[in-house]
Amino acid sequence: MSQGEDLLRRPFYVFDLPPQILNNLQRKDVEQSPKESESMTPAARSTGPPSPDPGVDPSTSPAISCALCGLTLGNVKAQREHVRSDVHRYNLKQRMRGLKPVTEMEFERMIGGRLRSSFCTCQADLIFGDLDESISGSDSSHSDEDEEDESAKSKDSLMAALLKRQAIISTPDSAAEDVPSNKRKRGAGRAPLWWFTTPALPSDISLGIYRAIFTAQEQEYETQIVETIRQKQLSPKPPARTTADASSGASWPASGTSPHIFLCMIGGGHFAGMVVSLAPKLGQKATGMEERQVTVLAHKTFHRYTTRRKQGGGQAANDASKGAAHSAGSSLRRYNEEALTQEVRVLLGEWKSMIDTAQLLFVRATGTTNRKTLFGPYDNQVLRPADPRLRTFPFSTRRATQAELMRAFVELTRVKVRHVDEASLDADNIAAEEGDRAAREKANRAPARPRQPAKSEEEQRADFVTGQLQQLVRQARAPAVAAFYAQHNVPASFAFHPPDAPHIHHASTPLHLAASTNAAAVIMTLLTKLRVDPATPNGEGRPAFDLAGERSTRDAFRVARHEIGEETWDWKRARVPAGLSREEADRRAERERKDAEKEEMERRKAELLRLEKEGPKITGGGKGSKGAAGGGARFPIGAQSREEQLRGMTPEMKRMLEREQRARAAEERMRRLQG
Secondary structure: HHHHHHHHOOEEEEEOOOOHHOOEEEEEEOOOOOOOOOOOOHHHHHHHOOOOOOOHHHHOOEEEEEEOOOOEOOHHHHHHHOOOOHHHHHHHHHHHHHOOOHHHHHHHHHHHHHOOHHOOOOHHHHHHHHHHHHHHOOOOOHHHHHHHHHHHHHHHHHHHHHHHHHHHOOOOOHHHHHHHOOOOOOOOOOOEEEEEEEOOOOOOOOEEEEEEOOOHHHOOOOHHHHHHHOOOOOOOOOOOOEEEEEOOEEEEEEOOOOOOEEEEEEEEEEEEEEEEEEEEEEEEHHHHHOOEEEEEEEEEEEEOOOOOOOOOOOOHHHHHHOOOOOOOOHHHHHHHHHHHHHHHHHHHHHHOOOOOOOOOEEEEOHHHHHHHHHHOOOOOOOOOOOOOEOOOOOOOOOOOOHHHHHHHHHHHHHHHEOOOOHHHHHHHHHHHHHHHHHHHHHHHHHHOOOOOOOHHHHHHHHHHHHHHHHHHHHHHOHHHHHHHHHHHHOOOOOOOOOOHHHOOOOOOHHHHHHHHOHHHHHHHHHHHHOOOOOOOOOOOOHHHHOOOOOOOHHHHHHHHHHHHHOOOOOOHOOOOOOOOOHHHHHHHHHHHEEEEEEEEHHHHHHHHHHHHHHHHOOOOOOOOOOOOOOHHOOOOOHHHHHHHHHHOOHHHHHHHHHHHHHHHHHHHHHHHHOO
C-alpha cells in the first residue's frame, strides 16, 4: 500500500493534519473548485485512488497529442506539464475569443517584446512593463514558499498582460487606462473553499478547506494561508475532567480554556446551541485503537410550539401581516414565542464567558423574529450583529438540533478530498467552448423577431374603454355603464378593440355582451338611454337579440322597442319581436311566478301524502343494514355521522377539519372557564 493510500484511509481534520501533508501543503494556482469525479463516495475517500501498475513504465506509454496546440507529447506526464503551461492556457483564451491558437515559437516572440514598436510609449510601458515584471518574478523572495507563490502569481500576471495587449490591439483608439484590470474583486462572489495540493498525495487529488473557519484578518493574507494553517494546528488532548451543569445542559472544563467556536441555529420554534473545542480529544474504539473525538464544551436545545402546522411562519409574523388573531392556538403560540426568546437569552447570558472568548461565531437565524431573539437589542446583550467573528454556515442546514450542529461542525472542519483529471478537464473546457461558439453562430443565423409596432394613442384609449366596459357589463351595473359613457364621451356605435381578437368575436359590442350574460337592466340602459343600434351584427353576423338566453332578457329588447318607437331602428333586421309594454311584461312575469309557486305547493302536498303512507325514503342502505322498528328510517348518529361527514374528503382535508374542530373545542372550554 502506497503512502498516499495510507493517508487517505481516514478523514483529515483541519486543525490536526498529518505532518506529511502539512509540511508540503501548497495553494492551487486557481481558486475555482475542481470537477468532482463520479466515484466521489465515502468508500472511495477512505481507500484513496488506485495505485499505478508497477510493471508499466510511464515513459513507454503511447504518445498523446494536444489538438488545441497541435503538439505531439511523449507520455501522460508530459501532457500534464503541457496542460499547465502558459502557451496552452493562452491558446484556451484564444479559442474562447474565436481566434487561432499560436505555436510555442510565436508565443515566445509575443512575450519577447518584438511588437513594442507598434504601440505608443505609454501603452508599451504599461503592457510590456507588466510582461517584464511577470517574467522576472518578484523582487524580494525570502523563502521557497514565497518563490512558489510568486511563480504562481507570475503565470496569472503573464496571461493578464497578454490579454491586455490583445484588448488594445483590437481597440487602438481606447486609452490605456480604459483597459479593465484583471485584479480579482472581493465580495459576496468569493468561492467558499480554498483548494490545496501536496506531493504526499497523487497529483489528481485536491484538498479543500472552508475559508469561513478563518478570521477576517487571516483571510486578508491569502498568500500566507498555508503558514496560517500550520500555526493553527492543535495536538490531541486526553479526556479532561468536566463538571456538568444540569440547568444549561453544559459540560464545563475543570480547568483551562482551549480554542473553541460557538454554533447556534434557530428557526420554526427550534433552537440549538453548542460550544465546541477545536482541539480534538483522544479516545478509544471498542477494539482498543486510539481515535480522535470532538470535544463539546456546552450544548443545549429548546423547542416550543410557535408555528402552525402546514401553515408556515411564526405567530408574530402572521399577526404583523394579517392582524392579531383571537384563538386559543394563537394565544398559545404567542406565549411560546416569548418563552423561547427568554430561554435563549438566559442561556446566552450563562454562556457569555465562552462566547466572548470564542474564535468564531456561526449563527443561522431566519426571519426577523429569530434575529431579534439573538441580536436584540435587549439588556445585557451577548451577540452583536456587527461582531467581526460572526459567520453564517456556507452550506445548507436542516432543522436546529444538536445532531445538526455536530454535522455542521464536522462539515466545517473536515478537509474535502476531490479527485480531478486534468486531461478530462481540458477536454470538457474545449467541448464547452465549442458548444458556446456553435450556440453563438446559431443565434447569429436566427432571424430577428419582428418588433411589435407601438400602439397609437387612439388604440390605447380604445383598449382602456374596452376593458372597463366589459367589467361593468359582466357585473350588470347599468347606472355605472351610463355614467362611463357620459364621462368618457363613448359613442353609441362603439365596438370592443381589437376587433379581430378571438375572445370578443362572439360579443363584439357592449349590447352583445349584455345579451350573452343575460343582463336585462344593462340592455334597457343601452337601448333606451344610450341609443345603441340593436341591428349591429357581431363577428358571426348575428344581432344581439340572438344571443339572449332567458325570457327576461328577450323581454328587455321587446320593452325597449315599445318605448323608443318603431321608427327608430330596423327592428326586423334586429330580429326583435313585436313591442311589449312594461306593464304587460310585469304582469306576465307575475303570472309565471304565481304558477311556479302553485306547482311547488302541489309538489309539497304530494310529498307529504306519500310520507304519511310509505314513510321516508331510505337511500344508501347496504346488505347488512337494519331498519328501525316498525319499518321507520334509521338516521346516522355518532361515529356513523362523522364518517358520512368525512366521506369524499382527501386525507389533508380530514386533518384540517379535525384540527379546526379541536381548536373550536379548546376555545369553548376557555370561554366556559372564563365564566
